[in-house]
Amino acid sequence: MLLFLGSHPALDFLNTRYGPHGQVVECIGDGRSLVDWLVGAGLVDAAGATKMKRRLGQEALDTASEEARRVREWARGWIARWAEAPTADYGRELVVLNGLLGRATSRREVVLSEGRLQLTESHRIESAEELLAMVALQIALLITNEEPALIKECASSACTLSFLDRTKSHRRLFCSATVCGNRAKVAAFRERQRKND
């Protein structure tokens, strides 16, 4: 099951591997599911994804998903360190990130839209390797635009998901109020009952 609870595509990307109660769920285990995830995250449209699967082929996409899983675990470690120490020297990590960003080929065009000329930038994915550039862009947007202190892990002990706390009060505790929030409430209730017995 694909989860989009991270409030940021970069964190949703980290959340493509999660482990409730010690089980591990892998959401991008092959190329097809990587493309499906990109669609779910709003980074690729559905029509583009169908064409992409046809054009790039399963083998190349599977290889890209393998790299995506490696990049994800690398990013997980780095984002956690960056959230703790945002001004530390990340020269080595930036070389890796910028290498991934550099794979994107973008095309700029001036088009007539809504009655005026507008400059647009589009990405045409020519190879499966370029999919990693899309993921890298989201990581780049996270570390350049967002507040490191607002990257949090779900407060439920059974949950491994992380999220960006976009609430005004910055007091979001759970990936999902309905799932983990409720579970925590039930656990606290049981604990109180146990003490009262």
Ligand SMILES: [Zn+2]
């Ligand atoms: Zn949770």
